[in-house]
Structures are given as C-alpha cells and as structure tokens.
Amino acid sequence: MQGKEVLVIRTGIANLASVFAGLTRMGAKPFISENPDEILRAESVMLPGVGSFAAGMQQLRNKGIAEPLKKRILDGKPTLAICLGLQLLCKKSEESPGVPGLGIIDQTVLRFPDSVRVPQLGWNRIEPEAGCRLLQMGYAYFANSFRLLEPPQDWRIAYSEYGGRFVSALEQGSVLACQFHPELSGEWGLDLMKRWLSQAPLNGGEAC
Amino acid sequence: MLTKRIIPCLDVRDGRVVKGVRFQSLRDAGSPEELAFEYQKQGADELVLLDVSATPEGRKTQYETVQRVRVKLSIPLTVGGGVGTSGDAQALLEAGADKVSINTAAVQNPDLIREVAGRFGCQCMVLAVDAKQVALGKWQVVVLSGTRDTGIDVIEWVRVGCEHGAGEILLTSWDRDGTRSGYDLDLLRAVSSAVNVPVIASGGADTPQQLLEAFAAGADAVLAASIFHDGDLTVSEIKQFLFNKNVEVRL
Numbered sequence: 001m002q003g004k005e006v007l008v009i010r011t012g013i014a015n016l017a018s019v020f021a022g023l024t025r026m027g028a029k030p031f032i033s034e035n036p037d038e039i040l041r042a043e044s045v046m047l048p049g050v051g052s053f054a055a056g057m058q059q060l061r062n063k064g065i066a067e068p069l070k071k072r073i074l075d076g077k078p079t080l081a082i083c084l085g086l087q088l089l090c091k092k093s094e095e096s097p098g099v100p101g102l103g104i105i106d107q108t109v110l111r112f113p114d115s116v117r118v119p120q121l122g123w124n125r126i127e128p129e130a131g132c133r134l135l136q137m138g139y140a141y142f143a144n145s146f147r148l149l150e151p152p153q154d155w156r157i158a159y160s161e162y163g164g165r166f167v168s169a170l171e172q173g174s175v176l177a178c179q180f181h182p183e184l185s186g187e188w189g190l191d192l193m194k195r196w197l198s199q200a201p202l203n204g205g206e207a208c
Numbered sequence: 209m210l211t212k213r214i215i216p217c218l219d220v221r222d223g224r225v226v227k228g229v230r231f232q233s234l235r236d237a238g239s240p241e242e243l244a245f246e247y248q249k250q251g252a253d254e255l256v257l258l259d260v261s262a263t264p265e266g267r268k269t270q271y272e273t274v275q276r277v278r279v280k281l282s283i284p285l286t287v288g289g290g291v292g293t294s295g296d297a298q299a300l301l302e303a304g305a306d307k308v309s310i311n312t313a314a315v316q317n318p319d320l321i322r323e324v325a326g327r328f329g330c331q332c333m334v335l336a337v338d339a340k341q342v343a344l345g346k347w348q349v350v351v352l353s354g355t356r357d358t359g360i361d362v363i364e365w366v367r368v369g370c371e372h373g374a375g376e377i378l379l380t381s382w383d384r385d386g387t388r389s390g391y392d393l394d395l396l397r398a399v400s401s402a403v404n405v406p407v408i409a410s411g412g413a414d415t416p417q418q419l420l421e422a423f424a425a426g427a428d429a430v431l432a433a434s435i436f437h438d439g440d441l442t443v444s445e446i447k448q449f450l451f452n453k454n455v456e457v458r459l
Binding site: 015017018021022024025050051052114116117118119120121122123124125139141142143144145161162181183184185186187189190 | 209210211212213248253275278279281282283284285301302303304305306327328329330331332375376404405406428429458
C-alpha cells in the first residue's frame with residue numbers, strides 16, 4: 001500500500017479533494033491524469049464522479065478516455081469507480097435520456113421513487129452477497145438521486161435499501177464500483193479502498 | 209435503511225473555532241481540524257463548518273481551514289457562511305468541502321441555487337434557511353445572520369429552493385438558536401412535509417430527548433453545536449440513546 005500510485009481520472013466535474021485526502025491517508029500516492037494512454041496502462045485507476053450522467057460521459061468522450069477506461073475494465077485491471085462512476089459503466093440512465101454510457105453493464109440507471117426523499121443523503125447499510133471478496137458488511141455514505149435496480153450478471157453484488165432494494169456496489173475481480181463514497185465512509189470506507197488497492201501488484205515501473 | 213444523521217457544527221472566525229468549546233482531551237480547543245477529528249472519532253456522521261468571519265480578510269482564511277480539516281476527515285464536510293457566487297462554491301469544493309450551504313445570497317438571487325446545482329450537482333447544494341416565527345404556524349425567512357426580515361414565507365421559500373435544485377434544507381429556527389430550549393417541532397413538521405429533499409434540523413438542541421423529537425417530527429438529520437462543544441455529551445452517547453429508542457443510527 002505504502003507509496004503505491006493511484007491514477008485518479010479528472011472528469012472536470014468531480015470534487016477530488018476528498019478522494020486525494022483518503023488515498024493519502026492510506027499511504028498511497030494519488031495523481032491526476034486525463035491521458036488516455038496512461039489510463040489504459042496504469043496499475044490502479046480511480047474514477048470518481050459527481051454531477052450528471054450526460055456531463056460525465058461528455059467529459060470521458062471529449063478527452064478520449066471512454067475507450068481506454070472501458071478496455072482496462074474489460075481486461076480486469078484494478079479500477080475503482082465511485083458514485084456517478086458506477087453509473088457511467090451502465091448502458092444508459094434515466095437522468096440523461098439518449099446519452100449512451102460505457103455499456104460495460106447492460107442495465108439502465110433509474111431515479112429513486114418519490115416515496116423516499118431524493119437525493120439519498122447519508123449512511124446506509126451495505127449487505128454484500130456471498131462470494132464478495134472486497135465488499136464487507138457495514139455502513140457507507142451515499143449522495144445520489146439515481147441507482148441501479150437490477151443486479152447485472154457476472155458481478156458480485158452488495159445491496160442496500162432505500163425505496164426498495166438497490167445495487168449499492170459491484171465487484172468483478174479487481175474491478176470495484178461503489179454507488180456510495182468510500183472516501184467519505186470513515187474507517188470502513190478506507191479499509192475497503194485498502195483491500196481494493198492491496199490486491200494490485202506493487203508499482204513496478206511499467207506504469208507511467 | 210438510511211440512518212438518521214448527527215451533525216456537529218463548528219462556527220469558525222478567522223480560522224479559529226468560536227463559541228465556547230470545552231474538551232478536556234484537546235490541547236487546543238480552538239483548532240477546527242482538532243475538533244473535527246474529535247467529532248469524527250465520536251461517530252459524527254457529517255460535519256458542518258460555518259464561517260462567521262466579520263471581514264473579507266477573515267474569510268480568506270476559510271479555504272486554508274477547509275483544506276486542513278479535509279486532510280483529517282473521512283466523513284462528509286459541508287461549508288457555509290458568506291457563499292455568494294458559484295465561484296465561491298467551486299473554491300470551497302476544491303479546497304475539500306463536499307457540500308456548500310448557501311443562505312442570504314440564495315434569497316437575493318435564487319438563480320444561484322440553479323447555477324450551483326447545475327454545475328456541481330444538487331447533492332452538494334444545501335439551502336440554509338433561517339426561520340423566524342411571526343404567528344402560530346407561520347414563519348418568515350430572515351437573512352444576514354438574522355438581522356434582516358425578508359417578509360418571505362418559509363414554506364414558500366423552501367418549495368422554490370427545491371424547484372431551483374436545492375438538494376437539502378438546513379433549517380434553523382432563529383427563535384430557538386442558541387437558547388437550548390429544543391427544536392421548533394412545528395416548523396420542522398411544516399417544512400419536512402412541504403419538500404421531498406432531506407431536512408436538517410438546527411437551532412435549540414439541548415438534550416438527546418429533543419433530538420429524538422426532531423426525528424419524530426420529520427428531520428433526516430440534526431445539527432447541534434453547544435450540546436457537543438460543552439462536552440456534556442458525546443456524539444456516541446447520543447447515538448446510543450437514540451439506538452435504544454429504536455432510531456436507526458450508525459453506531
């Protein structure tokens with residue numbers, strides 16, 4: 001963990017200070033990049049996300065990041081997508097009709113029902129299904145109006161309850177996607193980020 | 209289930225916490241980052257930092273304060289006090305705030321709410337409303353730290369604020385603030401049933417029982433300052449009390 005480099009993708013709309021503070025506290029070395037080649041090759045990549053689905057996708061496409069990001073995720077390279085980051089992996093979102101997402105997950109992101117207060121702001125319980133390697137039970141901090149309802153195939157899922165059950169996180173090998181903010185989820189969140197980061201090999205000079 | 213949140217508030221002037229803070233365990237009770245860290249250890253769910261600097265010079269220290277607090281904090285941080293433009297909001301977010309709270313400037317220019325929510329997402333646009341009771345079941349918005357009446361009805365204003373994109377309401381009872389006489393529960397009921405975004409109750413907290421009442425009246429979170437600063441009760445003691453009363457909290 002100590003000194004391990006983490007490439008943090010700048011989407012231009014995300015607030016990176018909390019992500020940087022969290023990674024630094026873990027002893028990792030975060031650095032910002034929007035270089036497609038670096039994003040493809042880096043050992044560990046984090047995709048934070050705040051803002052709308054359309055704005056997020058536009059940033060990824062305009063900067064030529066969408067394809068290398070998709071490729072590294074399909075290749076199973078260590079990647080952590082946060083909040084909007086998880087939603088961008090999907091096919092589309094009710095938030096931005098007509099805007100295609102990365103399409104790695106063949107699902108549509110939907111808005112919470114009006115029966116609950118929207119946005120969901122606060123700490124919710126995370127219930128991982130059997131077989132999750134990285135995700136554990138605990139409480140995590142959410143700030144979202146949209147969520148993934150149906151579990152995609154071939155991923156290990158963690159669920160939470162808000163206006164019914166929704167997908168609060170997914171993992172597949174070294175790829176982890178969280179609807180919540182691990183960097184704002186106290187010790188539990190930092191421990192999750194550590195588990196994700198420590199599974200990747202130490203930076204041996206191949207990357208960047 | 210989403211848990212109910214406990215949010216300590218730090219009033220900061222010229223980079224130092226004001227309002228008497230009496231923590232024996234701290235070397236320096238006036239340091240925002242030390243206090244923030246202490247509250248995080250106690251189990252606070254979020255933290256609010258309100259800049260009450262009287263001068264523009266004092267306010268400039270706000271960004272450094274936010275940076276220092278961010279480094280210590282792994283829970284969400286809301287910053288408010290004197291946010292007048294979306295540029296101010298951006299600077300605070302870049303310094304390490306996760307949400308910004310806007311009060312007077314939003315009343316003067318409601319489009320600011322739309323602008324901040326549009327640029328950074330509604331989840332980081334907290335509309336702070338100071339409410340003064342004018343009749344039974346009637347409240348009006350006051351601004352400039354309560355020094356000016358606006359004549360605007362609170363219920364109407366929170367509805368407008370949400371239409372413009374506010375993602376959360378920080379509702380302070382001007383009549384109760386600092387009095388430790390309990391939250392204004394009628395106000396809380398009226399506002400929380402008027403909007404569908406989360407509502408944070410503020411102003412008047414003294415006992416755990418009053419926090420419990422605020423949640424029963426519709427609050428999604430409670431903000432308090434004196435009750436924690438005086439060191440009589442820790443956040444974890446209050447959460448344990450609420451847990452025993454069957455309120456969902458993160459222990």
